[in-house]
Amino acid sequence: MFTYQVDESTYLKLLEIRDTQPMFNIVNQNRSHLRQWMPWIDSTKKVQDTEAFIKSTLDKFSNSNGFDAAIWHKGEVAGVVGLHYINQTHGLTSIGYWLGKDFEGKGLMTKSVSSVIDYAFHTLKLNRIEIRCATENKRSQAIPERLGFSKEGVIRDAEYLYDHYVDHIVYGLLRREWEEMKA
Amino acid sequence: MFTYQVDESTYLKLLEIRDTQPMFNIVNQNRSHLRQWMPWIDSTKKVQDTEAFIKSTLDKFSNSNGFDAAIWHKGEVAGVVGLHYINQTHGLTSIGYWLGKDFEGKGLMTKSVSSVIDYAFHTLKLNRIEIRCATENKRSQAIPERLGFSKEGVIRDAEYLYDHYVDHIVYGLLRREWEEMKA
Amino acid sequence: MFTYQVDESTYLKLLEIRDTQPMFNIVNQNRSHLRQWMPWIDSTKKVQDTEAFIKSTLDKFSNSNGFDAAIWHKGEVAGVVGLHYINQTHGLTSIGYWLGKDFEGKGLMTKSVSSVIDYAFHTLKLNRIEIRCATENKRSQAIPERLGFSKEGVIRDAEYLYDHYVDHIVYGLLRREWEEMKA
Amino acid sequence: MFTYQVDESTYLKLLEIRDTQPMFNIVNQNRSHLRQWMPWIDSTKKVQDTEAFIKSTLDKFSNSNGFDAAIWHKGEVAGVVGLHYINQTHGLTSIGYWLGKDFEGKGLMTKSVSSVIDYAFHTLKLNRIEIRCATENKRSQAIPERLGFSKEGVIRDAEYLYDHYVDHIVYGLLRREWEEMKA
């Protein structure tokens, strides 16, 4: 029922149990596409795996510790965007996202992440947002670069993808920087 | 972040922990107004009581067993609307609602409840919605009567309000009736 | 160990785990008889289903939120009677019951429900007891009618029974009415 | 509601939350009497302490791991008898009991413990019952001695009572012994 309008034909909606089937479908249709950068593809075998994920993310939301929202575009699930955690003590969060192959190239993710940044800085009053991308994942890096994040370092062997480690670029954005850009 | 637009200047938003203060404020400003029909006013003494309520309703939401949403009107909390529970086995739910005194007479509640009915019948695919009003609470009864509910009975001594029992009128609306009205 | 004597050859006993087998047996022997009005027959397939039910009802009892007792007649389980919930705030409860086919026509249920009413009004100090019966289930309606309940309304589509909805008659009894009858 | 008749004027009833006040009262009236042998008197200061105890023992009961029952004599709580635990694997249990001063000398405890023994051996099908008494507590030892238990040993420093240790006599009774005595 509750949504966040991104543009005329796109909105974000908190994942709920009744979204299990469409969520599982888009993962299923994008296995090879997503598997390149997402470590959880091989452990998402059945509809029940997606349901377990949605239950855990609803739990995260009701503990005020982040959320995962589906990006709905023209009546279909296009991908997911969310906050991995919310650290109120230090004013920190981290944004994660992925898109189905058919929905790339429309600017959906830049607009979605931009909405989530507004929410994190203005509604949640956080101070710092982090985005991490594998060093080879140029398409993912385009998002923080387009939105004014700074590259702060390269974490070596940060993630294990099925049979090899990848390094992560850490991008950071501070509230004062976002407000300056918007001014 | 996630909202449901009711009209140009009104939207519903799932209650979250960070809404504790404005929620407590409207209760506090409407104590005598709400106390007439709401049994929980005297046990809502401190901000912490409202926070405990919001935690319990978020829990209800993440178990797919109902929700409580604030009605935001021109930047202020005007009242609350929600589903007390969701019974998937028998296709049942029950709607509850209340409005601050300053927000009465604008049609806000009829529009809000109508949105929740659409959600219950079309998104949740339920079969029956119940609304219960004290027999003396004419203002509350106007909502189900305006929206086409049938009066099904009078439950005697259904609720204890501080020092006396009140009877409840039970109103029922079935999905097939709502669809006919909308056709 | 703990029982409530109903008549010389009948007593009520709180369901415990060690009653799983006799409970499952009577359900099993009365499948078609009970299935007419009980929605849980088809999901009670194995002894483990009955054990899970008994665990959940013991939990309800130890939270002071109701109970389920077996009706033991001449050494055999004849049926079940209990309180679905106990609402101390509003002084409310609701009685449920069923009997195996071989035990009908002996007045067992009228006496058992009468005992439970005494307990709810005198020991628990509740104010109102509700009994709900499907509009076609005349045998069930005979109990509240014989015991002086008032018919308060008809809840349409209140229950889904495998392939169709049934309406429920709501019967109510207040403590002051019971005391008058007994005087 | 559920009771076990011990004699014409005495019955056992599972402790429930609504028994908190009478239970606290008898403890309160017997502080010096009970404190001699019971280690929990000084930590039972308020009604809430008794309520917490009743909650924990109801939990024990609904896990099939023992129970505590009040001994009701002529409408008053006279004392408590129960099973500390139930070990199904090895067929073991242990009986505990205490009586208010005004109720001593009537044979209430011998009859109550005898009922609990029947229940443990015949309903629960256990094999061995243990009773432990402080070596100086002659009144308590009279119960297992009168009921045919064997003295199996003396556990030194088994219990700490406020400022000193006491030794425990261990009494044991096996099902075959009980059955022989009853034959």
Add this chain to the structure above:
Amino acid sequence: MFTYQVDESTYLKLLEIRDTQPMFNIVNQNRSHLRQWMPWIDSTKKVQDTEAFIKSTLDKFSNSNGFDAAIWHKGEVAGVVGLHYINQTHGLTSIGYWLGKDFEGKGLMTKSVSSVIDYAFHTLKLNRIEIRCATENKRSQAIPERLGFSKEGVIRDAEYLYDHYVDHIVYGLLRREWEEMKA
């Protein structure tokens, strides 16, 4: 990581999840040897059973209610020693232990139990330690006898071993006795 040195080639180490495989192996290699006195052999069928045991014992440790440690001798698991429970109120604990057949006759268990006694009396400040051995298990009895425990009694039918009951000798050791021996 954390160990307690017993002698040059032997140390105790708290059981952790990553010790599951070596623990299961020694049980597996000693089935007939251990089955004589240990009631849990037949229910330890798979590696998962050992893992569940380790989880439960880690839970016991983090609740300050006892522990189980593997005895590592020359790089291999030789057996287990631990505290079944810790009762701070009464200053009580009970030691349990077992050894693989190949590790008998080296004095490993006497030294290990002696270390655990020091820990219970000096670090935990307990007052009494109990050891229980089946009356026929002479090898097990040698440990408390060698370490100065007193024989306090014989608990009849204390344990069920697959198809028969065994009696338990109870041995007790008080802190003041241990300190005297060490003086």
Add this chain to the structure above:
Amino acid sequence: MFTYQVDESTYLKLLEIRDTQPMFNIVNQNRSHLRQWMPWIDSTKKVQDTEAFIKSTLDKFSNSNGFDAAIWHKGEVAGVVGLHYINQTHGLTSIGYWLGKDFEGKGLMTKSVSSVIDYAFHTLKLNRIEIRCATENKRSQAIPERLGFSKEGVIRDAEYLYDHYVDHIVYGLLRREWEEMKA
């Protein structure tokens, strides 16, 4: 009971509830010293706060998700070293540490962290260890630099210390690097 010997006069011991008092004491004696870099000093007001911390870290340990150990030097608590978390999927962990002022300058922390690195790479088989230090905390940075970590980046505004944000240097060490250094 369980320890890890670091040098002749120093060992690490898992924090347990009975270490609450000495742990609280060293924090109390080093408030101004620790407050410069530790965000939790002001919320550690009473012994109970330290006890709550120890409970949470024991929970972390028994879930195989890290640990906190006290550094004991000549019979006194000198500081703490531990693993913030253990991520088996990606082979990651992060080391944290602090020392009381009187124990600085003895090489205690370099030896302690070195032991923890051995444990993480050899016993836990992890692949990457991270250490984070505030950019101004030169004394802390000396540890990873001395032990061969690489500086991978600077996370801006990574931590909020009472009234200002500090940046964090991220240091990383991979197992293959540690093994080469040791070869």
